[in-house]
Amino acid sequence: MSAVGGHAQWPHLFQPGSVDAPVLLMLHGTGGDEQQISALAAALDPNAAVLAPRGRVQENGMNRWFRRLSEGVFDTDDVIRRADELAGFLVWARDHYELGDRPLVAIGFSNGANIAIATALLHPETVPRVVAFSGMHPLDRVASSAQPVAGSELAASALLLLNGRSDPMAPLSSVQKLVMLLEARGARVQQELRPGGHGIAETDVAAAVAWLRALA
Numbered sequence: 001m002s003a004v005g006g007h008a009q010w011p012h013l014f015q016p017g018s019v020d021a022p023v024l025l026m027l028h029g030t031g032g033d034e035q036q037i038s039a040l041a042a043a044l045d046p047n048a049a050v051l052a053p054r055g056r057v058q059e060n061g062m063n064r065w066f067r068r069l070s071e072g073v074f075d076t077d078d079v080i081r082r083a084d085e086l087a088g089f090l091v092w093a094r095d096h097y098e099l100g101d102r103p104l105v106a107i108g109f110s111n112g113a114n115i116a117i118a119t120a121l122l123h124p125e126t127v128p129r130v131v132a133f134s135g136m137h138p139l140d141r142v143a144s145s146a147q148p149v150a151g152s153e154l155a156a157s158a159l160l161l162l163n164g165r166s167d168p169m170a171p172l173s174s175v176q177k178l179v180m181l182l183e184a185r186g187a188r189v190q191q192e193l194r195p196g197g198h199g200i201a202e203t204d205v206a207a208a209v210a211w212l213r214a215l216a
């Protein structure tokens with residue numbers, strides 16, 4: 001993990017929650033922010049701590065987590081760089097907020113889901129658990145190469161992938177490739193598919209709540 005300075009200046013929201021509850025790392029989608037995504041945390045676990053940083057990439061004035069070359073085509077070098085930065089921020093936050101060994105679960109929507117998955121692939125010791133709403137494979141272009149993702153050991157990782165079957169922004173083919181990669185690396189993967197496209201449905205939230213309770 002590369003050392004990245006200025007973590008204290010990274011815009012983010014923190015709510016301590018109950019000391020015996022997990023930490024929910026809330027990661028917004030394109031155009032969102034830390035305030036918007038943090039509202040979802042209460043529906044998932046009202047007792048949890050909330051850590052919600054803001055994506056630091058700008059695209060036409062919208063917050064994002066990493067650059068993309070076009071719709072659905074990611075700048076994978078930037079994905080890796082930004083995942084490194086996020087992992088560094090989490091190490092800082094765990095120390096700064098005295099989180100000790102409280103379990104952390106990344107909760108991401110769309111672009112936030114993709115950076116959560118990328119960080120889980122590249123830094124499983126920092127992000128071992130992910131709930132991904134409308135996410136896809138963030139490192140598809142490097143999955144078969146000698147990139148760090150190919151050597152990641154994910155036996156201690158658990159991910160819940162929640163997707164619409166007809167989502168043009170997170171194609172099912174990409175999601176299925178992701179599932180195959182995660183399982184090949186030893187991760188525990190639960191996939192839930194629903195009718196419809198991009199977004200967070202009530203059934204998605206209910207599945208996430210049940211998954212988090214089972215994890216606890």
